[in-house]
Amino acid sequence: MELITRPRRLRGNAVLRKMVRETRIDASSLVYPMFVMEGKNIKEEIPSMPGQYRYSVDRMEEKLTELADAGVSSVMLFGIPEHKDEVGSGAYAEDGIVQKAFRKAKEVCPELYMIGDVCMCEYTSHGHCGVLCDHDVDNDKTLELLAKTALSQVQAGADMVAPSDMMDGRVAAIRAKLDEKGYVNTPIMSYAVKFASSFYGPFRDAAGSAPSFGDRKSYQMDFHNRREALKEAMLDVEEGADIIMVKPAMAYGDLIREVKDRTDIPVASYSVSGEYAMVKAAAQAGFIDEASILCEMAVSAYRAGTDIYITYFAEELAGYMKEGRIG
Numbered sequence: 237m238e239l240i241t242r243p244r245r246l247r248g249n250a251v252l253r254k255m256v257r258e259t260r261i262d263a264s265s266l267v268y269p270m271f272v273m274e275g276k277n278i279k280e281e282i283p284s285m286p287g288q289y290r291y292s293v294d295r296m297e298e299k300l301t302e303l304a305d306a307g308v309s310s311v312m313l314f315g316i317p318e319h320k321d322e323v324g325s326g327a328y329a330e331d332g333i334v335q336k337a338f339r340k341a342k343e344v345c346p347e348l349y350m351i352g353d354v355c356m357c358e359y360t361s362h363g364h365c366g367v368l369c370d371h372d373v374d375n376d377k378t379l380e381l382l383a384k385t386a387l388s389q390v391q392a393g394a395d396m397v398a399p400s401d402m403m404d405g406r407v408a409a410i411r412a413k414l415d416e417k418g419y420v421n422t423p424i425m426s427y428a429v430k431f432a433s434s435f436y437g438p439f440r441d442a443a444g445s446a447p448s449f450g451d452r453k454s455y456q457m458d459f460h461n462r463r464e465a466l467k468e469a470m471l472d473v474e475e476g477a478d479i480i481m482v483k484p485a486m487a488y489g490d491l492i493r494e495v496k497d498r499t500d501i502p503v504a505s506y507s508v509s510g511e512y513a514m515v516k517a518a519a520q521a522g523f524i525d526e527a528s529i530l531c532e533m534a535v536s537a538y539r540a541g542t543d544i545y546i547t548y549f550a551e552e553l554a555g556y557m558k559e560g561r562i563g
């Protein structure tokens with residue numbers, strides 16, 4: 237047999253395999269999404285996301301220190317308000333839930349990098365991501381509220397804001413507002429390529445943010461579209477986004493790769509609640525091995541071009557990276 241190229245030569249042992257490894261990752265790229273709610277002394281498990289909890293502000297510290305100790309250096313906050321209204325005023329209230337949570341996080345764990353998800357859906361009585369005009373979200377009226385929300389989060393201590401609403405022009409609106417108030421160095425991570433996805437189901441249970449009528453298809457993207465994803469990404473780059481995100485991660489690796497190749501700013505991907513719930517449920521049923529599956533999912537996102545990986549498994553992944561299981 238005269239074989240000149242034998243790919244197996246480079247797979248001969250563990251040292252060599254690691255030497256030639258193409259995807260290298262470390263825990264500094266992980267972001268943990270965390271839910272905070274009104275009330276006292278609450279740590280309440282989310283039924284559709286076993287192992288994930290909603291915390292009252294006074295109980296955040298235990299989770300934040302646990303994350304920091306595990307080597308996770310960044311957290312994205314989602315607020316669950318007590319009261320909702322038509323215009324989502326809880327999203328930009330000075331003493332809103334997420335604003336209180338940012339202040340607390342900065343007090344108890346100042347070394348953590350805190351990111352604010354900027355959206356209205358957790359705060360509106362109808363569960364849509366902006367203000368309504370008849371039965372649709374009014375894009376331009378919503379922009380002002382999103383900019384106010386972002387500003388109030390930054391004033392409360394957020395280091396970065398991440399708009400997830402999918403309104404047109406929101407990155408420019410937020411950038412202008414932050415700049416006007418002097419926050420010229422606060423980065424915007426835009427959920428630029430966000431699909432109308434059933435993978436968000438468990439999150440909506442967790443945050444009580446399912447729309448009370450209709451769906452989000454008039455603002456989130458149709459998952460059949462690839463070129464439109466690039467259009468959205470490029471638009472957000474032009475509007476001043478510092479980081480762009482593709483969401484969900486698992487079924488959208490093709491787009492993570494394309495966005496990575498076509499832009500020159502960092503690319504984030506979000507392994508969403510449905511991905512988490514599927515892994516947990518299958519592992520609990522004994523059908524898959526949770527640790528190896530979540531490692532493989534994470535590496536596939538990085539291999540596709542992810543620079544920043546947002547995941548409910550951040551703590552576990554940081555541990556597996558430390559052990560050298562992946563990385």
Ligand code: PBG
Nearest residue numbers: 355357400435436439508509510
């Ligand atoms: C808010 C928002 C959602 C998610 C992140 N920000 C829900 C949605 O768009 O319906 C989903 C996150 C997840 O599923 O883990 N708009």
